[in-house]
Each structure stands twice: as structure tokens, then as C-alpha cells.
Amino acid sequence: MLFNSIEFALFLPFTFLVYWFVINKNLKLQNAFLVIAGYFFYAWWDWRFLGLLILSSLIDFTIGLKLDKTTNKDYRKALLWLSILMNIGILGFFKYFNFFIDSFTEAFTFFGYHIEAHHINLILPLGISFYTFQTLSYTIDVYKGKMKATNDIVAFLAFICFFPQLVAGPIERATNLLPQFYKKRFFDYNQASDGMRQILWGLFKKVVISNNCSIYVSEIFLNYDSYSGSTLLLGAVFFAFQIYADFSGYSDMAIGIARLFGFDLMKNFNFPYFSSNIAEFWRRWHISLTTWFRDYIYYPLGGSLGSRSTTIRNVMIIFLVSGFWHGANWTFLVWGFLNALYFLPSIFLKREKKPLKKRLGIQKLIKISGTFFLVCIAWVFFRAPNVTIAFDYLNNLFSISLFEFPSLITPKLDMIYLIFNILFLIVVEWFQQEKEHGLDLGTFQPNQRRILYALVFCSIMFFGTFGKEEFIYFQF
Numbered sequence: 001m002l003f004n005s006i007e008f009a010l011f012l013p014f015t016f017l018v019y020w021f022v023i024n025k026n027l028k029l030q031n032a033f034l035v036i037a038g039y040f041f042y043a044w045w046d047w048r049f050l051g052l053l054i055l056s057s058l059i060d061f062t063i064g065l066k067l068d069k070t071t072n073k074d075y076r077k078a079l080l081w082l083s084i085l086m087n088i089g090i091l092g093f094f095k096y097f098n099f100f101i102d103s104f105t106e107a108f109t110f111f112g113y114h115i116e117a118h119h120i121n122l123i124l125p126l127g128i129s130f131y132t133f134q135t136l137s138y139t140i141d142v143y144k145g146k147m148k149a150t151n152d153i154v155a156f157l158a159f160i161c162f163f164p165q166l167v168a169g170p171i172e173r174a175t176n177l178l179p180q181f182y183k184k185r186f187f188d189y190n191q192a193s194d195g196m197r198q199i200l201w202g203l204f205k206k207v208v209i210s211n212n213c214s215i216y217v218s219e220i221f222l223n224y225d226s227y228s229g230s231t232l233l234l235g236a237v238f239f240a241f242q243i244y245a246d247f248s249g250y251s252d253m254a255i256g257i258a259r260l261f262g263f264d265l266m267k268n269f270n271f272p273y274f275s276s277n278i279a280e281f282w283r284r285w286h287i288s289l290t291t292w293f294r295d296y297i298y299y300p301l302g303g304s305l306g307s308r309s310t311t312i313r314n315v316m317i318i319f320l321v322s323g324f325w326h327g328a329n330w331t332f333l334v335w336g337f338l339n340a341l342y343f344l345p346s347i348f349l350k351r352e353k354k355p356l357k358k359r360l361g362i363q364k365l366i367k368i369s370g371t372f373f374l375v376c377i378a379w380v381f382f383r384a385p386n387v388t389i390a391f392d393y394l395n396n397l398f399s400i401s402l403f404e405f406p407s408l409i410t411p412k413l414d415m416i417y418l419i420f421n422i423l424f425l426i427v428v429e430w431f432q433q434e435k436e437h438g439l440d441l442g443t444f445q446p447n448q449r450r451i452l453y454a455l456v457f458c459s460i461m462f463f464g465t466f467g468k469e470e471f472i473y474f475q476f
Contacts, residue, residue: 001044002470003253004207011041016260020187027184031158034261038161042126045167049125052090057160059086060135064142064149076143083139091132094124096328127167129325133292135160138174140296147175155181164257168250168473170268170288177265185262195259197439197453202252204456205245206471207464209425212418213242214469216409221383224393229402231409232393236376239383241422244273246472247286252437271433273375273426276367278342281375289325293318304347311347316340326382331390335381342374360430417463424459428452 001008015037023029043050063083067076138159142149150156159178165171220227220235227235251268258265272284282290298318304311316337323336377394384390408415428438435442439456441449 001041003250003257004203004466007044011037012257012260019261024187028154030185031152031154031181034158034163035154035161038158038163038166041163042161042166045126046123049123049128052125052128053131053161054157056087056090056132056135057157059083060139061150061153061156063139065151067139067142068149080139080143084136087132087136091128094128096324130169130171131160131166133171133289134174137171137292137296138178141174147178150178152182162258162263164254164261164263165265168247168254168471169286170251170254170266171292172265172288177263180263188262191259191262194436194440195256197441198252198256198259198437200256200453200456200460201438202249202254202256204460204464205249205252205425207466208421208459209245209418210242210249210472211465211467211469212414212421212463213238213245215465216415216418217242217383219409221393224389224396227396227407228404229397229399230404230406232397233376233402234406236380236397240273240372240376240379241425243379243382243472244269245425250471250473255437267436271429273372274368274430274433275371276364277346277371278339278374279346281371282339282343289322293322297321308347312344315343315347319343330387331381331384334387334390335378338378338381342378421459421463424455 001011015033019030019033023033039050039053042053060083063079067079070076070079138156141147155178158181159172159174160166162172162177217235217239220231220238224232224235248269255265255267266288268286268288270284270287272281275281275284298314301314301317302310303314319336319340320333321336322339323332323334326332326335380393380397381387381390384393425438432438432440439452441452444452
């Protein structure tokens with residue numbers, strides 16, 4: 001069920017009305033209702049995989065209780081590894097089984113041997129990478145003593161299957177979200193109003209920016225050998241805005257919807273394309289995932305506390321794991337490796353983390369543009385179907401035709417409208433980068449707010465593409 005679908009437009013108000021006006025006096029009933037709503041929301045995609053979601057939840061709920069009841073270090077460690085192996089095992093089977101089969105056979109083919117391998121026609125369960133990491137973080141935090149295991153199975157199931165962030169994040173920590181299910185919730189008009197504004201901004205990013213960018217990105221990447229280098233650069237830039245508007249748009253809507261129900265989710269994007277270097281970019285992009293890798297992999301490996309070579313090793317591991325998390329394709333590993341290479345100068349130069357500044361100068365503009373260019377080049381590997389095509393794409397991009405005027409691909413007028421909408425997105429987010437989201441307009445005058453709301457709403461109505469195009473991160 002897509003946030004930008006007719007089905008969700010019916011599902012959300014029904015769920016909201018029952019939650020606040022029918023069962024609002026009973027906390028346990030509210031939590032149970034959110035479990036039912038979450039399972040219904042997930043089953044709408046494919047009910048057959050609902051069992052995996054429930055199984056993963058029950059595994060970690062049970063292991064959490066057992067961790068709390070024992071002080072035996074070996075037994076606790078065994079329980080932790082049981083949780084990790086079972087969750088990662090399920091994820092790995094559905095997501096990576098055919099990838100490993102293909103890689104295994106190709107390795108033998110390289111050495112002159114031919115092996116017949118059988119594939120399994122697997123469908124990747126929606127959101128499995130997201131909810132698996134969410135359940136794992138709970139077990140790990142209980143193991144580390146950061147929180148007590150919960151005895152409330154309904155609250156725990158609601159924490160795992162909370163429908164706004166179930167299939168594409170933010171990947172919430174139990175320490176932040178789970179306690180919110182224990183507390184009596186009261187309808188807050190200001191919180192709900194801000195949630196509606198964030199939903200509107202997320203919807204604008206999805207249907208106006210991302211969906212329209214995808215039309216040109218698909219055309220350019222499919223026929224990359226027919227276009228000039230400047231047009232290929234335009235395609236890479238369009239994809240950068242497509243994936244940002246798509247994923248951050250989903251996060252905005254998820255956070256906004258959660259606020260309608262009285263919950264606060266973590267911020268997942270902090271205007272990443274205004275970053276002055278790659279290290280800053282990764283502090284701003286998909287924050288829930290990058291901090292997950294930081295806390296549960298990077299720090300346990302030693303982080304940056306050891307020698308420089310150890311730090312480089314840890315950074316490489318994190319980015320390669322991040323690439324592999326995104327999908328079973330060598331393109332994602334190359335994308336991760338390339339970002340790790342981008343990150344190395346910050347290690348050698350030992351740049352300090354400085355406060356993010358809004359003021360724009362020539363030097364900052366150059367740094368932002370350079371960082372954005374590097375990110376766009378890496379996105380080519382993320383978007384291309386295989387590594388060979390990605391390198392061919394870049395080879396054609398960095399040709400003499402890079403200095404030609406890019407082609408205005410049909411429909412030309414729609415492309416011009418899209419560019420204006422992208423510029424509108426950039427301007428709004430630049431002036432709002434110290435706020436929680438683009439339409440967080442608390443300091444604006446009422447008439448200014450109304451004008452901006454009207455512009456966003458009209459853009460959605462006139463330029464929005466309301467097809468059945470799924471969010472990009474649904475495939476991960």
C-alpha cells in the first residue's frame with residue numbers, strides 16, 4: 001500500500017478516526033489496533049510474507065526476555081548470536097541466495113570450469129532489510145544493558161510493525177520508539193498539524209520531483225549510448241534528485257503520519273545535498289541506517305580509536321556492508337567502495353566535525369558543488385543494472401560531448417517544468433535547513449505560510465504524477 005495511493009487515502013483516515021475517537025481511552029487497545037493496522041498494511045502487499053514479519057518479531061521478543069533472566073555471559077552471548085544468525089539468515093536467504101549462486105558459478109567459469117547452478121524464484125519480502133535491523137537493534141541493546149527487555153508483547157509487536165515506518169524506515173531504535181507505546185497518548189493539534197505539513201512536503205517530493213525525474217532517468221540510462229556526455233550528466237543529476245526526493249519524501253510522510261498518531265520518529269534526512277564534504281553528506285543521508293552501522297558495527301570494530309590503517313579498514317567495512325545491504329548486485333558494492341574512497345581524505349586530513357552553517361559563500365558553494373558532483377558519479381553505479389553499463393555510462397559522460405548543450409528529451413516542456421520544481425525544492429530546503437522539514441514554517445507570517453502551502457499544493461495538482469510507481473527503497 002503506497003502512501004500516494006487511493007487505498008492509503010482511505011486507510012489512513014479510517015485508522016486515524018478509530019484510533020482517536022473510538023479506542024482513545026484504552027492504551028492497550030490502541031496498541032493492539034496499531035498491530036492489526038500494521039499487519040493489514042503489510043499484508044496488502046503480499047499476505048504470504050506476513051508470517052516472516054511475525055516470526056522475526058517473536059524471535060527477538062523471546063530472546064530479549066531470556067537475556068534479562070540470565071547473567072551467564074556465555075549463555076547471553078549465545079542468545080545474541082542466535083538472534084543475529086536467525087534474522088540475518090532469513091534476510092540473507094531471500095535477498096542474497098541467487099547472488100551467491102551466480103557469483104560462485106562465475107568464479108569457476110573464470111578458471112575454465114562450467115558448473116550448472118539452480119536458482120530459486122524468490123520474491124524479496126517488502127521491508128525485510130528495515131524491520132530486520134529494527135528487531136536486531138532491540139536484541140543488541142538488551143544484551144548491552146542499554147534497556148530492559150519488555151514483557152508487553154503487544155507493545156513490542158506494535159513497535160516492530162508500526163505501519164508509517166514499517167517498509168522503508170526510518171529504522172527506529174527500541175530505546176526511542178518502544179517507550180512511546182507504554183505512555184498514554186493524547187491528541188495534540190499542533191503536533192498533528194505539523195505532521196500534515198510534513199506529509200504534504202513529502203508528497204510533493206515524491207509525486208512532483210521523484211516520479212517526474214524517473215521518466216527522464218529511465219530514458220537516459222536505457223539509451224545512454226545515444227546521448228551526449230552533458231545529457232548523461234543531466235541524467236545522473238536527475239537520478240540524484242529522484243532518489244533523494246523519493247526516499248526523503250517517504251521519510252517525511254512516515255514521520256508526519258506517525259505524528260498524527262502521537263509518535264515522534266527520528267529525523268532520517270538532514271538536507272544532505274548541502275554538504276561540504278562526503279563525511280558531512282553521510283551524517284545527513286539516511287541517518288537511521290548510517291547511525292545503525294556506526295553503533296553496531298563501526299564502534300565495535302574500534303571506530304577511529306586505533307591506528308589510521310585500522311580506521312581505514314573500519315570505514316571500508318562499513319561502506320561495503322552498506323552497499324551490500326542495499327542489494328544483491330556488484331553495482332552496490334562498487335558504489336559502497338567508491339564512497340569509502342571519497343571518505344578517505346577526511347581520515348588523512350583529520351577534519352573536525354563543524355556545526356552546519358546556513359550562510360553561503362563562494363568557497364562553501366564550490367565545496368557543496370564538488371561534493372554533489374562526486375555523489376552523482378557514485379549514484380551512476382547505484383542506478384545502473386550492472387557494473388559494465390555503469391563504466392560505459394561514465395566513459396561516455398566524460399567525453400568531449402560533455403561540453404555540448406544537453407538534449408531536451410521529450411516531453412520538453414515537462415522537463416522545463418521539472419527543472420523549475422527542482423529549483424523550487426532547493427530554494428525552500430536551503431532556507432529551511434535549520435528546521436525539521438521544508439514546510440516547518442513557524443517563524444513565517446500567516447500570509448507567507450498560505451502562499452507557500454498554495455504553491456506546493458498547486459505543484460502537486462498540476463505537475464504531480466500519480467501512477468503506481470513504488471518508492472525506490474521498497475526494493476531493499
